[in-house]
Amino acid sequence: MDYSTLKSLKPSEFEDAARGYRVLGDMASQAKDDIEQQVTAGMRKSLKGDAVDEAVVQLRNLAANFQYTQVECALIATALNSVAYELRAAKHKLDAAVEDAAAQHFTVRSDGSVSYPAAGDKVDGKVPEGGAVKGSATGDPTRDRDPIDPSADASDIARALERQASNHHDNPNYGRALAIANRIAQAVHQATQADEKWAPQLRKLKADDDLVVAHEDWVDAKKDMGGVRRGAKDYLDGTKAPPKGGSPAENAAWWKGLSNDERDAYIALHPAGLGKLDGLPAAVRDEANRTALAETRAEFNLKLEKLDREEPAKYEQKWDNAGQVPVQGEKQVTLAWKAWAKERSEIAEPLKGMDAIQNRFDRTGEDGLPEAYLMGFSAEGRGRAILANGNPDDADHVAVYTPGTGASLSNSNGDINRGVNLWKTSQGMTDQNVSTITWIGYDAPPEVFPDANSHTYADNAADEYGQFIDGLNVANKSGSDSHVTAVAHSYGTTVIGAAAQRGDLGVDDVVFAGSPGARVDNAADLDVGKGHVWNEHAEGDDLVNGFGRFSHGAGLSRIDPSDPIFGANQMTTDTEGHSGYWDYDDKKDKPSLSIEHQGRVIVGEYDMVRLKPRDGGSLMLPYWREPQNWGD
Incomplete structure (x- = not known):
């Protein structure tokens, strides 16, 4: 970039272009939302069949195009604003130098040099003549270090000689003109650096000329x-x-x-x-x-595709029992293939979770299912997946479901579906807005034994859970007026107990299902109002009784929530085993009694919950009834 170009430059034009790209990105974002929330959702709501499924795939691709456009437009807008910022700084330096030149009656030429008039004491009867001087960017603090002079010693010497020449020049205007010319050169150099940095970067911000976002x-x-x-x-x-x-x-x-x-x-x-x-x-x-x-x-x-292309030969070698001499009937897979298979699994398994999240996006509108909000995601470690059905910021009732042992990004599909079933169940009970959230926001125990026997996972998760709940309450437009329910399964109940021990839990109701122990021995220690702790223990749930409990949380608490001494409202169930609490008959659009009772708590219809008396029968009780009086 030269002086004339910088002099006529208008940084605001880059900002205008940035605004244009931002508007385009906003339009792309709106188009994506319209496709997902209206077009696709409308089709899912009223139509079914293979043709609809195929149309949804095409619409998903179109939405991906708009999402990609939105992301790239945002990058371009940020880059253009950065260009404007850097060029404006250089332009300010230039304009200030030109103004100073005019004030001293110097002339800045088209090549950036500065001419100065005759001035000074006469020499041999003549006033020292005027002239012109070309500046240098030497000494510009924004200038990159010269690789052959990284310490800038040569530049320092050059500046010192320049000052000596100025001080000994017969015309005092020479030194002042040179200083201004240097400032001009430095401004031009700064602008040139910005141009050289951003021009190639902006050229990279383009997509392939096709209709597929690969x-x-x-x-x-x-x-x-x-x-x-x-x-x-x-x-x-x-x-x-x-x-x-x-x-x-x-x-x-x-x-x-x-x-x-x-x-x-x-x-x-x-x-x-x-x-x-x-x-x-x-x-x-x-x-x-x-x-x-x-x-x-x-x-x-892409990593998975690369691995599949490079799959090593699945050599099988035959060994004797000591692993020495090949014999008939004994086989061992090569170590190379084992390493390949392990690496492939570490990529393919998290991808299942990512596909499950995308599948939930695609289901928006199906049976009235609202838009999904991805409130947390990471593929690091065992991964994170926090997915809301409906916007919790606008909801009157919010339920946060925390799964237990084995929960991870890879295994998120089942837990995401449980969140969906919770929404369908609870939203069908009220005219108010409901949002249900699957919270895989912690490192759950990978295995039942010995991992789930430790409370370390719950302790590590307690702060994260508390922060998330606080965040919901801060962002919710109703603020403290919104009704928040903590729903937890298995080891997830231990997480809730650990979070309650840290301080303000921030929820109105707590619902446990299949709890092996909640770190507290009494419902009163869970930081919610009296009578607002609810528990489900299904028939055949061996992980709550006997050895199952002690292999799935031994020592986490002395009293599990299904014990009447704990003080929870014991809700009746109609499901069996440890994993059926969220059963929902999609064909009949009918929730199980187990999940129906959870829904009643979520929307605050406490008096519709059937509780268990001590004699094993069912009894309808008002929610304010003292839990200790069951069977009295």
Whole structure:
């Protein structure tokens, strides 16, 4: 970039272009939402069959196009705003130098050199003549270090010689003109650096000329995100970062204090981090986490395809019992294939969970199912998946379901469906808005034995659970007027108990199902009102009784919630075993009694819950009845 170009440059034009891309991104976002929430949902609601399923696939691809467009437009807008920011800084330097030149009656030429008039004491009877001087960017603090002079010693010497020449020049205007020319050169150099940095980066922000957003496109989008994030560091330095370790209320206040451009930049450049912040609106977390999901899912699919192409030969070698001499009948798979199979499983299993999340997105509208909100996602470790049915910010009743042992991203499909069944059951009981959330937001014990015998997993999850609930209450538009129910299964009940021991649980009701122990010995210790702890223990649930309880939470509490001494409302059930509490007959659109009672609690219809008296029969009791009086 030269002086004339920078002089005529208008940084606002880049900002205007950024606004145009932001509008385009907003249009793409709205189109995606319309496809998912209206077109697809409407089809799912009124039509069924293979043709509908195929149409949904095509609409999903179209929605993916709009989502990709939205992400790329946000990156382009952020890049253009960064260009404007850097060029404006250079332009300000240039304009200030030109003004100073005019004030001293110097002339700035088209090549950036500065001419100065004759001045000074006469020499040999003549006033020292004027002239022109070309500046240098030497000494510009924004200038990259010369690789052959990394310490800038040569530049320092050059500047010292320049100052000596100025001080000894007969014309005092020479030194002043040279200083201004250097400032001009530095401004031009700064603008040139911005141009050289952003021109190639902006050229990268384009998609393939086709109608399919392939896995490669999403991987490229993540690379683009990294490039823009590094380039926009100076631009974003003026934007306040989220509070480190902030509370949900602090996170919410930070978000509200950002401008629209700053919000767009954070969503575009930090989707994974932003999606984890409790207290932010569910729609914001959903947008950020869907981007993280799309990019991660693409990465995993490409890795899986690569592994499948490179599958080692499945050699089988025959060994004797000592592993020495090959003999007939004894076979051992090669170690190379075992390593390949292990690596493949570590990729394929989390992908099942990501596909389950996408499948839930695609089911929006099916039997009236509302839009899903992805409020948490990560593929690290055992993974995270927090998925809401309906927007919890707008809900009058919110239920958070916490699964137990074995819960992970890989195994999330069943738990996601339980959240769906909870929504269908509870929403059918009220005209108010209901949101049910599957919360796989902690590292659950991988196996029943010995992992579930430890309370460490619950202790580690307690703070995360508390933060999430606080975030729901902060973001909910009804605030403290919304009704929140904690629903937990198996080891998940232990998590609730551990969270209650940390302080304010932040919920109105607690529902346990198949609990092996909740870390507390009395319902009164669960930090909810008297009579607002509910428990289900189904016939044949061996993980609550006898050896099952002690292999699935031994020592977690001395009294399990199914014991009348615990003080919970013991709800009747009609399901069997440890995993049937959320059974729902889709063909008849009929919930089991077990999940129906959970729904009654979720919507606050306590007097419709049938409780168990001590003699084993069923009895309808008002919710305010003292649990200790059962059978009296």
